[in-house]
Amino acid sequence: DIQMTQSPSSLPASVGDRVTITCRASQSIRSYLNWYQQKPGKAPKLLIYTASSLITGVPSRFSGSGSGTDFTLTISSLQPEDFATYYCQQNYQTPITFGQGTRLDIK
Amino acid sequence: QLQLVESGGGVVQPGRSLRLSCAASGFTFSTYAMNWVRQAPGKGLEWVALISSDGKNQYFADSVRGRFIISRDNSKSTLYLQMNSLRDEDTAVYYCTRGVGFGDRTCDYWGQGTLVTVSS
Numbered sequence: 001d002i003q004m005t006q007s008p009s010s011l012p013a014s015v016g017d018r019v020t021i022t023c024r025a026s027q028s029i030r031s032y033l034n035w036y037q038q039k040p041g042k043a044p045k046l047l048i049y050t051a052s053s054l055i056t057g058v059p060s061r062f063s064g065s066g067s068g069t070d071f072t073l074t075i076s077s078l079q080p081e082d083f084a085t086y087y088c089q090q091n092y093q094t095p096i097t098f099g100q101g102t103r104l105d106i107k
Numbered sequence: 108q109l110q111l112v113e114s115g116g117g118v119v120q121p122g123r124s125l126r127l128s129c130a131a132s133g134f135t136f137s138t139y140a141m142n143w144v145r146q147a148p149g150k151g152l153e154w155v156a157l158i159s160s161d162g163k164n165q166y167f168a169d170s171v172r173g174r175f176i177i178s179r180d181n182s183k184s185t186l187y188l189q190m191n192s193l194r195d196e197d198t199a200v201y202y203c204t205r206g207v208g209f210g211d212r213t214c215d216y217w218g219q220g221t222l223v224t225v226s227s
Contacts, residue, residue, distance in 0.1 A: 001169075034213050036152075043202055043217035044152065050208070055215075087152055091212035094166045096142070096154035 002026050002090050006099035012107040017078045021102045023071045023088035031067045032092035038101075039084045047086075048073065078104075109133035109216050111203050116221030119193055129186040129203030129218055137161075137181035140211030143188050145199035146220075153199075156188065157206060170196075193225045 003026035013019050023033065031051040036044040046055050048064040051071055061076040075082055083106055088099040115127040129141070143155040156177040157166045165177050176189040186203050200222050204214035 032209050032212075034208075036214075038152075043219055044214070045217070046213065046215050049213050049215075089152070089214075091209055093210070094157065094212065095168050096157070096212050098152040098154070101151045 001095055002029060002092065002097050004088055004090055004097050004099040006086075006088055006102050008102060009100065010103045010105060012105045013078055014107045015078050015080055019075050019078060019104065021073045021086055021088075021104075023066075023073070023099050025069045025071075025090055025092075028068045029090045029092035032090055033064075033066065033071045034089045034091060035064055035073045036087045036089065037082075037084045038087065044087065109205075111205065111216060111218035113201065113203055113218045113221035116201065116223045118224045118226060120227050121194060121225055123193055124189070124191045125193065125223060127188040127190065127201055127203075127221060127223070129188075131184045131186065131203075131205075134205070136179075136184035140206035141177075141179060141186045142204045142206050142212075142214055143177060143186075144202045144204055144214060144217075145197075146202070147196070147199045150199075155201070157211065158186070159211070190223070193223075195225050197223060198225045199223060 005024045007022045033051045035048040038044040052064045085101045085103045110132045112130045119125050142157045158177045174192045178187045200220040202220045203218045205216040207215045
C-alpha cells in the first residue's frame with residue numbers, strides 16, 4: 001500500500017498568512033494526488049485534483065504543486081473560512097490512501 | 108443539483124450486521140463508479156470500498172475485505188454497503204462518494220455521512 005504522510009499535523013496561522021502543507025508518498029504516484037478540505041461536522045470537499053488542477057469555484061488563493069513523491073498545497077492569503085483540516089489522497093492505485101490530515105488553526 | 112444521501116446507520120452490537128444505503132440524484136448514476144469512505148470519531152479519512160459503474164468490479168480495503176460487500180442498483184440510483192461481522196473499530200461516519208478521474212479514485216462529491224456505532 002502507498003503511505004501518505006502530511007506535515008505538519010497542525011499549523012497555527014493568522015488571517016492573511018501564506019501557508020504551505022506538504023504531502024509525501026511512499027512511492028511515486030506521478031501526479032495522481034488530490035487535496036480535500038474538511039470543516040468540523042461536515043463532509044470533505046475536493047479542492048484540487050491531479051496535483052495542481054483547481055476545482056471550479058475554489059478560490060484562486062489555493063494552489064497545488066508537485067509530482068512523483070512530494071506535493072504541496074499552498075494558500076496564498078488565509079481567509080477566515082479557510083481554517084479547516086486538509087487531507088491529501090493518492091488515486092494512483094487501490095487501496096486509495098489518505099494523509100493523516102493537517103489542521104489549520106487560528107493563531 | 109447533485110445529491111448523495113446516506114442512510115442506515117445506527118448502533119449495532121459487535122458481530123452483527125448492518126446495511127447502509129446511499130441514494131443518488133442529479134447525475135446519471137449508472138455511468139459513475141462509487142466509493143465508501145469512513146471516518147472514525149476524531150480521526151482521519153479511510154477508504155473502504157469502490158464499485159465500478161456497472162457493478163462488475165469491486166475493490167476493498169484490507170480492513171474490511173471478506174466482511175463488507177459493496178453493491179449498487181442502477182435502476183434505483185442507489186449504492187449499498189453490507190457490513191457483516193462488525194467490530195468496535197468499524198465505528199465511524201460512513202460517506203458515499205462519487206468516483207471520477209484516474210481509476211475512478213477521486214471523490215468529487217460526498218454525501219453528508221451516516222454514523223455507525225458498534226458497541227455492546
